Amino acid sequence: MTFNLPSLLVPDTALSVAGLTAYIQLLLEQDDQLRQVWLTGEVSSATQYKSGLFFTLQDPDAKAAISCVVWKSQLHKLATLPVQGEQLILLGRVHVQPHRGTYQLIVWQALPGGEGLRALRYRQLRNRLEAEGLFDPARKRPLPLHPQTVAVVTSPQAAAWGDIQRTLKRRYPGLRVLFSPALVQGDQAPASIVAAIARVERDNRADVLILSRGGGAIEDMACFDHEIVVRAVANCPIPVIAGIGHQRDESLSDLAADVFVHTPTAAAEQAVPCLADLRVEHQDRLNALNQAVSRYLSCADDRLQSLRDRCGRLKLDRLLKQESQVVFWLRQRLIQSTQRRFQTAQQHHQMLQEKLSTLDPQAVLQRGYAVVRQQNGGIVRAIADVNLNEDLTIQLGQGQIKVTVTDVSDASPKFSK
Incomplete structure (x- = not known):
């Protein structure tokens, strides 16, 4: 298959890339207006390297930007350092980079030109939204754990x-x-x-x-x-x-x-x-729990063994014999104490009986005394209680005697033992 190519006027010699770049470099770097030019714009980014400060100067409204560099030897001569968001006025020259096919501005001096338009818009919007509370920490929600x-x-x-x-x-x-x-x-x-x-x-x-x-x-x-x-x-x-x-x-x-x-x-x-971290944390908690249980069981075993040792040292049969002896002694003391109290009560009872016997009127009569009663049953205690020719009843230890008063005398009789 053949293609019919249109006839083209091909020069005898074609420029190389290096040749074209050199030509462009000659045009730009030898131009009097570009060998010393003043530019104004906003710094959009800036990075410090050992060789110097590289930054971008842009015009936000025109959507244009140019790369700039301040070599390390020139930095101390600048009136102000390029800072992102700042508006600057720069003095420098246009330089072509042949190996990249790009151009940049070699900066000699930087002067403050006021706040950049982009930074101003950023701050105004931030202040307005902040006033509405959109950045309030109270609005922040916690992230789900899982x-x-x-x-x-x-x-x-x-x-x-x-x-x-x-x-x-x-x-x-x-x-x-x-x-x-x-x-x-x-x-x-x-x-x-x-x-x-x-x-x-x-x-x-x-x-x-x-x-x-x-x-x-x-x-x-x-x-x-x-x-x-x-x-x-x-x-x-x-x-x-x-x-x-x-x-x-x-x-x-x-x-x-x-x-x-x-x-x-x-x-x-x-x-x-991180699940791996969660597994490690879970294993750590499990190990800690196992150790706590092991320590508890170990303490319980030690206490049980201590009790076993104490029981072994006391010899349970001897302990039971000692306790039985103590119970026997207590029983004997209880019996003795009860007997003593019973004897004391018997003696007290005997004494009361004797007192009652002494106070019994019948017993008095048995000893030879008598009770003189009037016809109405009253007891004669004095001669003033009787009259001559009055009938009286004399109560003896055994039986009664009825008498008639024939004489009354106040002389006291004498008793023989």
Whole structure:
């Protein structure tokens, strides 16, 4: 098969890449306006190396940027050091890098030019959202200890997605991972991120959501400072972990998230515990419990053995004999005490009987005494109680005598023994 190529005017000699680059370098570096030029713009990123300070100067409105470098020998001469987010006025010259086919600005002097537009917008939005309470620590929710499903919002082409997958699989095998793809760079990224978060919310299976991307220049991270993205993160009903790899300290999405870290891998580590660590902790607790039980059983065995030794030393038969002897002694003491009390009671009873016998009127009569009674039964105790010719009854120890009073005398009789 043959192809009919259109006739082309091919020069006798073609430029090499080096030749073209040299030509461009000659045009730019020999141009009087480019050999010493003043530029103004906003510093979007800055990195310090041993050879010097490399940074990017951008014009946010025009979407243009230029690479800049201040060599180490020139740093101490600058009026101000380039800092991310600052507006600067730079003096330098345009330099072509032949091996890369790019150009950059070799900076001789840097003057403060006021706050950068991007930094100003960032601070204004941050202050407004902070006033609304979107960054309030009280809004932060705790992460579940053992999530069953984790959702990830990032770009499918990003290295962050692979890092998160590997980390989750290594730390928590068997976990269900839901992937909600989104653009994480460019003008369409904010709307794409918001839509990806909304998909996870509608799915309603995730226990925690990871919003992530790898590192990059500050302009590549602008989508995470967009208001709609920040509000979507703050209002998400699922706890959000922000794992955005960036050089700046924090994005607004970081502030709105429940937890934020600086790398996708760290975000995955925050989302789930490490099963290996949990197994070790469980084994440690099990070992501690076994040791506690062993110590308790050992103490119980020691106490039991001590009691056995004591019983062995006392010789139970001797102990029983001693206790029987004690019981016998106590029984004898009880019997003796009872007998003594009984004898005392008998003696007291005998004494009372004797007293009663002494006081018995019949016994008095038996000893030879008599009781004189009137006709009405009253006892005559004095001569004043009787009258002459009165009939009386004399009660003797055996029988009665009826008499008549013939004489009354107050002389006391004398008794013979």
